Amino acid sequence: MVKLALRSGLRWKVSLAIAGVGALVAVALSLVVHNAARVSMLNSSRDQMDDRVQIAQRYYESTGGKLMLRAKVDDPALPKPLREAADLGLRATYLQDSGNGAPEVWASTPLRNGKILSIHTRFKDRYDILNDLDRALIIGSVSVVLGGTALGILVGGQLSRRLRKAAMAARKLADGDPDVRVRDAIGGRVRDETDDLARAVDGMAEALRDRLEAERRVTADIAHELRTPVTGLVTAAELLPPGRPSELVRDRAQAMRTLVEDVLEVARLDGFAERAEMQDIELGEFVQRRVRTVAPEARITVARDAYVSTDPRRLERILMNLLANAAKHGRGPVDVTVEGRVVRVRDHGPGFPEELLREGPSRFRTGSKDRAGKGHGLGLTIAVGQARVLGARLTFRNADPETEGGTGAVAVLWLPESSPTSTGSFPIIQVPD
Incomplete structure (x- = not known):
């Protein structure tokens, strides 16, 4: 079962986290403010309509039936809840929200003659104020999210840079650079958990x-x-x-x-004290002469020749160890192929053990039972070390029976385009598919 994994940077994770929290807080506060403002405005509108209907009632009764403030008597559009309240002899207000624009606020009161006096209006100005408040809340929320995202990018980016510097320093440390210190590499004046990690490393x-x-x-x-x-x-x-x-x-x-x-x-x-003595050589001719000397039965193929700058003695040592390993632990024929700066040595034996492919060559470990009892496991270890001094890569894999015509161990030496300046770099033991 293959599990898919998405890789994202720490900067974006922090930014998304801050933006998400900011958005939740902004939305929650906006809803609270909107609802509180709406309730306050509606209550104020209802109180105002209640005052108006009382004024209209006093004027109606004192003038013998005259109306003011756009009041109506027994309005046929009067909502049912207000009629029921009037039947009980109660003065009441009612909010009628049709969903189209501002809600309509009603106020009614029963009269002495048994009729119902009512007033209604929409208070569009207050509804416009509420809309303006909503727009301000939306703008504020977006600003908070954008500001939080920018802050997250800034903070996360700084933390991510420090971690990347720590990772690069740790790689150099693993490659054998004795002067690298992770704490010095990350720098910075602010002390945090990254510094604790660096000091621990x-x-x-x-x-x-x-x-x-x-x-x-x-x-x-x-x-x-x-x-x-x-x-x-x-x-x-x-x-x-x-x-x-x-x-x-x-x-x-x-x-x-x-x-x-x-x-x-x-x-x-x-001890990383070895230094290469570089010379320019024709790789194909060099490999042919050296291989024919120690393994005349090996099949040599020069697919493409190239001039390389390398240390002939160390290159010969690598070739000899690879051929000796093929002779001891593999089966013939042994194929040696030169293709540009790449030298490939393959036998037709059982192949490299899984431990070697997974962990690389190890001294005094000869691998599987098929290889037990032959050698001390130093040949490939020396070859890897000499490749590092040359700044080359030495990789190990097993041949694919379907595409490469049978089993066998395959060692590939990748010579660099330029000469190493110090002790070279560590070779990569496994090659990707």
């Missing part, structure tokens, strides 16, 4: 860096201390008389020497 990075450096130093020291006795062991093994036991001793001694050299190389690469 800086502290965590410092602790991890110290721990990794300690582990690297221990590894390098152990490998360095083993180098001399292992070299002596190899030399002594060469002096043994010919025979199967002597061959086994020499083979194991040489394997131990290779392991010590690989561990030292990994320690140097982990």
Whole structure:
């Protein structure tokens, strides 16, 4: 089941939240003010009509039947509630709202002769005032929403910028830049939770860096201390008389020497102290010569040649390790393809284990059971480290049986267009589909 996720910036989330709250508050206040003003105006109109009908009643009774203030006697349009009130001998007012324009306000009172005196009017001026008030409330509400949105964009944008700076600094920190501090990167004079997060990330990075450096130093020291006795062991093994036991001793001694050299190389690469010595080479011709030397059975294809600026020694080291990995853990034939600045090495074995594709190469981990017991997992780790020094990307994937004609492990080296200025950048282990 595929879940769809919408990604939006923090700035717009804050803006929408403030705008939504502002709109709700503005609408609520507008409704309250509108209803209060309308009730007040209608009550005032009814009180005024009640005064008028009393004045008209006194004038009618004192003059013997004359009318004033547009009053009527027994008006046929008199609303039923007013007739019922008059039958009870009550003076009353009534609001008649037809929905078209201002509501009509009625007032009536019973007379001594049994008739009903009534007055009605619409009070259009007051209704116009209420309409003006509604327009003012609408304009005010829109202004509040727009102002809240602008404030949200301002506040959210500042917070978003600080978080983006923190993310960029964290990426540089992850890429091995030892001088980056997240707190210094976000800047700003106002202290908030972002600064607490930055200080926590800086502290965590410092602790991890110290721990990794300690582990690297221990590894390098152990490998360095083993180098001399292992070299002596190899030399002594060469002096043994010919025979199967002597061959086994020499083979194991040489394997131990290779392991010590690989561990030292990994320690140097982990220390980010390596620098590339760049030269301009013709990539296709370089790959052909190097591959034919160590893997003459490999199939080499130069689809498109290119001149690149790289370190030949480190590039050769990467190629040799990829070919050695294909020979140890894969099956032939091994295909090496050069296409511009891209070098692809593929075998036809079971492919890379899922752990390697997910987490990248790891020292002393050789992958699945099919690959267990062969090597120490340092070859691909060294290749990744050398690619970083070159500023290149080394990616790993498995071949698609349907489109690529069978299974196999595929390693792709992407050489950069320009030379690295320091230790290069970390390679991307997995490539997107």
